[in-house]
Amino acid sequence: MSSNLSAILYLISGVLFILALRGLSSPETSRQGNFFGIIGMIIAITVTFLSVGNFSSGFIYVLIFLAAGGSIGAFIAYKIPMTAMPELVAGFHSLVGLAAVFVAISAFINPQAFGLGVPGNIKLASLIEMSIGAAVGAITFSGSVIAFLKLQGIMSGAPITFKGQHLLNALLLIIIVILTIYLCVTQSSNLFWILIAISFLIGFLIIIPIGGADMPVVISMLNSYSGWAAAGIGFTLENTALIITGALVGSSGAILSYIMCKGMNRSFFNVILGGFGANEQSLSNQNKEQKPVKSGNADDAAFLMKNASSVIIVPGYGMAVAQAQHALREMVDTLKKNDIKVSYAIHPVAGRMPGHMNVLLAEANVPYDEVFELEEINNDFANADVAFVIGANDVTNPVAKTDPQSPIYGMPVLDVEKCKSVLFVKRSLSPGYAGIDNDLFYKENTLMLFADAKKMTEDITKNL
Amino acid sequence: MEIDPFIFRLSIFILSIFVGYYVVWSVTPSLHTPLMSVTNAISSVIIVGAIIAALSSDNEVVFSSSSIYGFLAIILAAVNIFGGFLVTQRMLAMYKKKKKD
Numbered sequence: 164m165s166s167n168l169s170a171i172l173y174l175i176s177g178v179l180f181i182l183a184l185r186g187l188s189s190p191e192t193s194r195q196g197n198f199f200g201i202i203g204m205i206i207a208i209t210v211t212f213l214s215v216g217n218f219s220s221g222f223i224y225v226l227i228f229l230a231a232g233g234s235i236g237a238f239i240a241y242k243i244p245m246t247a248m249p250e251l252v253a254g255f256h257s258l259v260g261l262a263a264v265f266v267a268i269s270a271f272i273n274p275q276a277f278g279l280g281v282p283g284n285i286k287l288a289s290l291i292e293m294s295i296g297a298a299v300g301a302i303t304f305s306g307s308v309i310a311f312l313k314l315q316g317i318m319s320g321a322p323i324t325f326k327g328q329h330l331l332n333a334l335l336l337i338i339i340v341i342l343t344i345y346l347c348v349t350q351s352s353n354l355f356w357i358l359i360a361i362s363f364l365i366g367f368l369i370i371i372p373i374g375g376a377d378m379p380v381v382i383s384m385l386n387s388y389s390g391w392a393a394a395g396i397g398f399t400l401e402n403t404a405l406i407i408t409g410a411l412v413g414s415s416g417a418i419l420s421y422i423m424c425k426g427m428n429r430s431f432f433n434v435i436l437g438g439f440g441a442n443e444q445s446l447s448n449q450n451k452e453q454k455p456v457k458s459g460n461a462d463d464a465a466f467l468m469k470n471a472s473s474v475i476i477v478p479g480y481g482m483a484v485a486q487a488q489h490a491l492r493e494m495v496d497t498l499k500k501n502d503i504k505v506s507y508a509i510h511p512v513a514g515r516m517p518g519h520m521n522v523l524l525a526e527a528n529v530p531y532d533e534v535f536e537l538e539e540i541n542n543d544f545a546n547a548d549v550a551f552v553i554g555a556n557d558v559t560n561p562v563a564k565t566d567p568q569s570p571i572y573g574m575p576v577l578d579v580e581k582c583k584s585v586l587f588v589k590r591s592l593s594p595g596y597a598g599i600d601n602d603l604f605y606k607e608n609t610l611m612l613f614a615d616a617k618k619m620t621e622d623i624t625k626n627l
Numbered sequence: 628m629e630i631d632p633f634i635f636r637l638s639i640f641i642l643s644i645f646v647g648y649y650v651v652w653s654v655t656p657s658l659h660t661p662l663m664s665v666t667n668a669i670s671s672v673i674i675v676g677a678i679i680a681a682l683s684s685d686n687e688v689v690f691s692s693s694s695i696y697g698f699l700a701i702i703l704a705a706v707n708i709f710g711g712f713l714v715t716q717r718m719l720a721m722y723k724k725k726k727k728d
Binding site for chain 2: 406526
């Protein structure tokens with residue numbers, strides 16, 4: 164296949180990838196978008212086979228490895244529960260990162276195959292590009308592995324900090340730059356290996372100080388990194404499809420990180436420097452004076468809801484942990500039968516990754532046009548009769564609007580307290596992720612329902 | 628003076644960042660999780676490099692010191708491609724509109 168033709172086909176597959184993302188602007192077009200993505204991938208792989216033109220025994224092995232990896236991927240995709248999406252995405256990021264490292268290593272050992280020169284005399288530009296690809300790929304890999312372990316609960320979500328941490332990270336980054344320069348001068352393979360090793364180390368060090376509550380930012384950030392790694396390799400291979408995709412994924416992840424940071428009113432820097440959620444605990448223990456709390460049972464909750472004309476549901480990650488989404492939808496179905504208007508309010512950082520709560524609700528057959536984002540629904544709380552908070556906590560805390568001393572001050576929150584009455588399903592009065600007390604518990608119009616989210620929801624349905 | 632092809636690739640790269648910026652802002656927030664899984668799948672187009680690397684050995688030897696990395700990368704990228712697209716498909720199939728009654 165002529166290289167011009169293959170370049171054009173790579174460009175087409177890049178355009179198809181753009182359309183794949185474009186499709187996600189609405190759920191109706193999204194499935195078609197995903198289909199475009201698949202076509203783009205098939206084109207890219209086929210073109211590569213045709214332009215390499217080597218259909219020897221190696222080709223058979225390529226197909227075998229492709230099928231092996233593909234079946235593992237397909238198996239995981241069908242088995243994974245929707246609650247585990249954050250872990251899955253983190254795991255997948257690590258694979259992209261490691262693949263980038265491997266491709267860079269292979270290109271370094273055998274540059275002729277890629278038309279980049281001979282070992283010991285690789286084109287300068289290519290050498291820089293593959294160093295960047297390998298370094299970013301290695302950071303993505305080890306960072307994602309740590310994120311995966313934290314999300315999976317194998318590693319504690321608590322931030323790990325030590326003195327001089329940031330200094331060490333800065334120092335390592337400088338070393339990476341210096342090594343890259345030396346590598347370009349000497350073409351020494353030892354330097355290349357050291358470069359990769361240090362990059363692995365830095366990915367590890369960057370993620371360990373970041374606490375569990377900030378995982379949505381971390382996943383988005385690693386998403387972005389995996390894109391930049393792919394773009395770096397794309398420059399090395401002079402491949403347009405890879406360059407376009409890398410840029411798309413890189414900016415996509417960056418935007419998602421930005422949205423998540425804004426949802427928590429934290430600066431990106433603040434998240435990266437880490438340690439959030441470690442020292443807040445002591446703060447909440449200070450004002451432990453007993454404030455009066457009204458608590459009720461399923462019967463009271465059912466009574467309140469039966470007499471309401473509109474109900475807003477505020478789900479949070481706790482709902483997913485209790486696996487209460489199906490029970491919740493059954494409750495809502497019963498309410499709707501009684502002509503009560505029900506909508507769902509989702510905070511940008513509800514769940515553990517961007518859009519996580521929406522997927523969980525969709526899985527429980529909640530129609531997506533009943534689910535609203537914070538800006539869309541926040542004014543409706545004042546006119547609603549009942550707010551049903553299930554598994555959410557910090558995102559409803561009015562302190563974010565009133566107390567400048569609070570660590571979450573300035574964070575956008577759902578105006579739940581403006582509802583005529585608030586039903587708050589929670590196991591106990593313990594503080595949430597941010598480690599601060601929720602003023603909402605003590606409001607006049609709040610009724611606490613102390614129980615497991617799933618059980619409580621089922622009981623309410625029975626009483627309706 | 629002739630323009631270095633690198634400049635063309637850089638232009639594509641920069642413009643794609645802008646395209647990505649506008650396209651991703653238009654993605655509805657309720658689909659942010661599928662967005663992440665699909666970006667995951669498409670970034671595995673890095674398999675292109677893995678295939679070239681795997682088929683790089685010119686003689687009878689299939690597994691040389693450089694091609695072995697290519698084969699490993701193929702497995703990793705293939706897991707991502709199939710896993711990424713299929714899990715996205717699975718999620719998107721769940722998004723349904725209100726039934727009209």
